[in-house]
Amino acid sequence: MKNTVILLAAITLLACQQPKQTTEVESKEDSISSDIIQTDVIVPEHGMADPHAWVHNDTLYIICGHDESWAGKGSFRMDRWEVWSTVDLVNWTFHRNILPSDTYIGDQPNCWAGDICERNGKFYWFFSNRNIDSGVMEADSPTGEYKDILGKPLLPKGIVPVHPYDPEIYVEDGVYTISFGAGTYYMATLAEDMKSLTTEPKPVLVLDSLGNKLGVPDKSTLFKRNDWYYLVYGNKYAMSKNLYGPYDFKGAFLDGGHTSFFDWKGQKYVLQENHDISAFYRGASLKPVFFNEDETIMVPEDDRMYPAPGRPFRFISSTMGWVTEDDQDVNYADGVISGEVTKKGAVIKSAPWLYTKSSLCSDMSFRIKNNSEATELKVALFSRDRSRNFWSETAPVDWTAQEWITIPISSEDEEFKTYELSLSKFSDIKERIMQVAIQPAADASSGSWEIDEVIIK
Secondary structure (H helix, E strand, C coil): CCCCCCCCCCCCCCCCCCCCCCEEECCCCCCCCCCCCCECCCCCCCCEEEEEEEEECCEEEEEEEEECCCCCCCCCCEEEEEEEEECCCCCEEEEEEECHHHCCCCCCCEEEEEEEEEECCEEEEEEEECCCEEEEEEECCCCCCCEECCCCCCECCCCCCCCCCCCEEEEECCEEEEEECCECEEEEEECCCCCCECCCCEEECEECCCCCECCECCCCEEEEECCEEEEEECCEEEEECCCCCCEEEEEECCCCCCEEEEEECCEEEEEEEEEEEECCEEEEEEEECCECCCCCECCCCCCCCCCCCCEEEECCCCCCCEEECCCCECEEECCEEEEECCCCCCCEEECCCCCEEHHHCCEEEEEEEEECCCCEEEEEEEEECCCCCHHHCCCCCCHHHCCEEEEECCCCCCCCEEEEEEHHHCCCCCCEEEEEEEECCCCCCCCEEEEEEEEEC
16 A cells, blocks of 8 residues: 655654664654654764665664764765664664775775675675775674675776766565666676676666756665666665666655665665764664655655754764864763863864755854853854865864854853844855854853753754
């Protein structure tokens, strides 16, 4: 039966500390119904990117990449893959790390997207060496230990005219098909040993309504429903009656980044990358997938990529993301960030690479308890327009060169107070808000401050 359910409100989660061994993470969720779950971030503040799912013995296993640092040190530096599982889609257990040094990649932060699958009692992790090439690892169980079975790329540079990375495995009638690439996707059949191809890679066309070929981004994902194959990439998708296409472009999928699909108790779900801390320190959302009567995918009106629209900073369970201008940690406790005032104009700043659409935002609000003689709070925003080198430009912001807006505040507070700021006060906000900086007690040289909320809305 085709479902026309409209998704309800988002779900909040409890915090999780970065695991160093097998760890259970408990989440709070508001179910869409008693059987269907939606979760904004399955493991908050962890840098979990590129989730890849496989269901085995009533357990969902995922292998995801891990962003190296929330501080945005470089363009998509990913230092490892991680293996997680859940038996209820709510509580998640960490099992192990897979390091790039366990593969032919070596000690490089190149742990980009891949896919996990099972064949003949063995489990396989197909992985990307950044956007250079792709390899394959094997294990006796979905939690590993995984071993590189080739010691070299399965999909080497030059095998196709595009970069052969971001592999996706599609299984049907005992045939294992690997899809990969960007710009144009390619598909080929995997041999039974899963470490070679039995067919030459063939290009897969995605066509617009006029029959013109469309370029596609990285990380293809595939599933089949009834007689239709669905080719999903990020927040777009196409459909075909043939696995190898051509695929007809249909338009918007659920809003978010890289996807991975699985079926659970009769419901199709997608794990989809989001911008939990920032675009360089991501998370994974869990969303149910519904379909219209004509087999197209339903996109609810309230669907969004977490944390859009805008970006809330609520510190109920936060452990990272705000530091002083000299990169010293602020204090996190009881849902509040706090610090001592040591000089006038002292700055705290958010994680960089927030990547928040300024067109969706109009105001900011601050809840602050000013335990000093300061009468001013100052705010600055760093924003950028998209450009050719957008993702590779990661230099620290010179906050002395930014525009600062002053907000009058009360002194020596006994309780938190909320202050509002219209973004129209800034003379020039570009396409993406990338970072926020605050002088919590701008004109004081001693005392302290506490903040329990900053919201771009």
